Amino acid sequence: MSDRLPGFSTLAVHAGAQPDPTTGARATPIYQTTSFVFNDADHAASLFGLQAFGNIYTRIGNPTNAVLEERVAALEGGTAALAVASGHAAQVVVLQQLMQPGDEFIAARKLYGGSINQFTHAFKSFGWNVVWADPDDISSFERAVTPRTKAIFIESIANPAGSITDIEAISTVARKAGVPLIVDNTLASPYLIRPIDHGADIVVHSLTKFLGGHGNSLGGIIVDAGTFDWSTGGKYPMLSEPRPEYHGIKLQETFGNFAFAIACRVLGLRDLGPALSPFNAFMILTGIETLPLRMQKQCDNAKAVAEFLAGHSAVASVSYAGLPSDKYHQLARKYAPKGAGAVFTFSLKGGYDAGVSLVSKLQLFSHLANVGDTRSLVIHPASTTHSQLDDAAKIKSGAGPDVVRLSIGIEDKEDLIADLEQALGA
CATH class of the missing domain: 3.90.1150.10 (Aspartate Aminotransferase, domain 1)
Structure with a gap:
């Protein structure tokens, strides 16, 4: 085997996928099932305790979805990913891991109208407060930082105007503030821009758009860059503190550079429930190939x-x-x-x-x-x-x-x- 790293087009077709071991099917099968059989009681206990990886219930994970997650993570240059029901669901799950009631996040004013509405109105019921900044004025992000700031959110190419955001400059602000930079990469796709290469810590997509590409399936995804230390300063207790529902596991300590993706799955997707249909995952995978x-x-x-x-x-x-x-x-x-x-x-x-x-x-x-x-x-x-x-x-x-x-x-x-x-x- 060559040590050559696959190119983008090769990854778009092959990343995450293998012929089905049972049937030899070349296309990724649609695993249209709610749940999965355990080998024995010990196997079940290890899965539920996060001591082993595997399938439990499709609300938490599914083999078809797993191929999609691995493929998008590879295309974006991330360590792991989590597929969810929509782009809006991805934003909710991401911020649930970062925010406590009364906390703030900074968002660029140039965003998809649905995101502006979600941030301004829906998130208020969680006690999450948005502070707006001008992506054409990097200093406005610096001025918006307070001790309650937990993240910065931007779009790589802004919807609807198609304007390009200076990711590296805003990443510098986020690093100085000690908070993660979240980049919605929907309009660019990783074919045009890979935000992680420019300082993003988390990437989100509406899979419904360019990745799926055919207007037939809703979906969203979260990509963990593996670049942020969640244990610093105690700002992110969901990741740095012992989790009582998992016998005191500290996610950052246990899972390292893909801890955020794990948190989104086992604390966000598990409890909020915006699971992606395996059929939609299959359709989006097919779209990504082209x-x-x-x-x-x-x-x-x-x-x-x-x-x-x-x-x-x-x-x-x-x-x-x-x-x-x-x-x-x-x-x-x-x-x-x-x-x-x-x-x-x-x-x-x-x-x-x-x-x-x-x-x-x-x-x-x-x-x-x-x-x-x-x-x-x-x-x-x-x-x-x-x-x-x-x-x-x-x-x-x-x-x-x-x-x-x-x-x-x-x-x-x-x-x-x-x-x-x-x-x-x-």
């Missing part, structure tokens, strides 16, 4: 569409980091040299009404609330995904009244441009 091919095609298409829109008389501005004129272009060259992603926004001279009108006139683009599909998608964020925000907050998040978001698919770019041209002309 991730490099899809992502490159989508980035190339997105650049062509952005260039067309930038020259159209009805368009006021285009926010796409792949354009040399864009304010995030240099960050895109640093963090995402293979392409600036396939999601971006543009503003129409006709404002809110023009945005609403445009989405109704497009024929090839599907008007729906998703991104990362093989099909090209369109939405007017101000009237949909970001409608819960006031106008000032919409503008700060990159979803002003005149903004339209596109998620570019794998169709022929000429057909996408023709559809936009007829809708803008109408």
Whole structure:
């Protein structure tokens, strides 16, 4: 065997998977079962006591899901991963390990509208408080740090604007504060950006988007970088203190550089219960096999569409980091040299009404609330995904009244441009 480390495309097809030992099936089987038989009483006790790895109950783990977890961890360069039911579920499970009532976390203002809503409203019922910072002003993160700060949360490529976040600069702030940096890598995928290489401690994804890639299955995942010392300063008792439900085990001490992934599984997924269906895991695994091919095609298409829109008389501005004129272009060259992603926004001279009108006139683009599909998608964020925000907050998040978001698919770019041209002309 060669000592060569497999390349990205090879990992996307093979990581975590082996032919089924019983049947020889080459594709990963769907283990559609709720529970698993123990060898004997001692085996059962060792599994429940975290003294051995294995399958107990699909709410906690499943062999199909395990292949997905190992594959995404390999693609992201992490030590371990945990698959859950959705991207939102991933965010809840991550923060449950870090936060106590009254604690704070800092989040970039430029985020997916659902995350803004979750952080602002839903998390209040847990006593978790979000403090907002401007990803274009790194010092705003520094000013937001307090003794109650437990984490910093950003998106590598921000939704909806497609802006590139300076991960390394914010990682420096997190290191100085002694807190982990959490990066939502959904819009980039590890094909474009690997946040762990730039200082992230935890990576989350909505698997529903580019990793699955076909708009057919919900899922989320948490990747542990294995880079953070959870025992320092007593800030994270879920990981550093003895766990009474596991006979006093200290997760950091016992599991080392994948302790966070274990905590998310045995303290988060076990008790909160947002388990990923093995069927969805199978569908997402199948999607990941073509991730490099899809992502490159989508980035190339997105650049062509952005260039067309930038020259159209009805368009006021285009926010796409792949354009040399864009304010995030240099960050895109640093963090995402293979392409600036396939999601971006543009503003129409006709404002809110023009945005609403445009989405109704497009024929090839599907008007729906998703991104990362093989099909090209369109939405007017101000009237949909970001409608819960006031106008000032919409503008700060990159979803002003005149903004339209596109998620570019794998169709022929000429057909996408023709559809936009007829809708803008109408």
